[in-house]
Amino acid sequence: MSHFNEASTTDQVLEGVDLSGKRIVITGASSGLGEQSARAMSSKGASITMAARNPEKNEAAASRIRASVPGADLELRTLDLANLASIRSFAKDFLADHDHIDVLLNNAGVMVCPYGTTADGFEMQLGTNHIGHFLLTGLLAPALVATPGARVVALSSGAHGIADIDYDDPMFERRDYNPWDAYGQSKTANALFAVELDRRFRDKGVHAFSVHPGMIMTELARHMTPEVMAQMTQRVQDEGDKSATSSDAPAMTFKPVEAGAATQVWAATAPELEEHGGMYLGDCQLGIEGGDMRTRGVQSYALDAESAAKLWSASEGWVGQSFDL
């Protein structure tokens, strides 16, 4: 499919690519993979909207990018995905200034946090990682549809292999909260969102993809306490070789952030993906159903069209708004 692989970097993926005139919106641009994506694509001339919940962190990230990309075109905006009012306010302000978006990179995420709820009462991981991005994308859809070849890239994870959506109790109201199940569920939601978004919007010229970036040491691990790690070890012992964290599988290898952000930058820009809308991607390649979830394997439930449509309807209910343009 592409000549890139797990070691390819953002600069290699973007070699010879001209992004001048493109408007790229990145959520969670204040650190990790979001910051690296902003750096790489701004170095190719893109105008980047860096959306982050903490303005000081966002400004610090922008300063680091400007130091390595002099003249980078960066617009900083505040967005808290755990608060629907903040998302509505962000979208309103953004659309007052822009009527086109070439790429919406839904990158922000929270992993294995203690139980908590968003401002609107959703379980924190599903609420932030999926529901917030669902509303954001729906509100920004007019600008995507107005832009030929627009793309939406949703950051999923190999950890989607931990859990499908529990439609009976998605918010952990009746079952015990498990941070890994909640993260896995939210990352399955990210993949299903790309499936349904692409189905609904491809005729309007918009494509969507989901991405597993690999394993990268970022601030994402901030909630990974010894207790949370022990829960994963226990799960692996209980379930055997079922998930991405199999104990008899080869040791996990970490990618540097330049390689970690490569797949999402590839998803955002590669012309060869035009025919593959809705797909799950990893290591700068198409996903493989049933393959190794530490690389580019994807569970069939994360690509299931029926579940994707069901999640879309549920999400419209959660945000109280529908998005059929």
Ligand SMILES: NC(=O)c1ccc[n+]([C@@H]2O[C@H](COP(=O)([O-])OP(=O)(O)OC[C@H]3O[C@@H](n4cnc5c(N)ncnc54)[C@H](OP(=O)(O)O)[C@@H]3O)[C@@H](O)[C@H]2O)c1
């Ligand atoms: N790193 C990995 O190994 C890995 C593997 C698989 C998938 N992923 C996915 O990759 C994406 C990027 O993660 P990363 O590794 O770059 O982690 P990171 O460095 O922690 O970055 C996550 C970003 O999301 C932001 N964020 C969190 N909650 C938010 C909210 N409520 N509203 C707005 N922004 C919020 C964070 O802002 P604050 O700093 O202000 O909290 C931060 O900018 C995530 O979706 C993650 O699930 C990462």
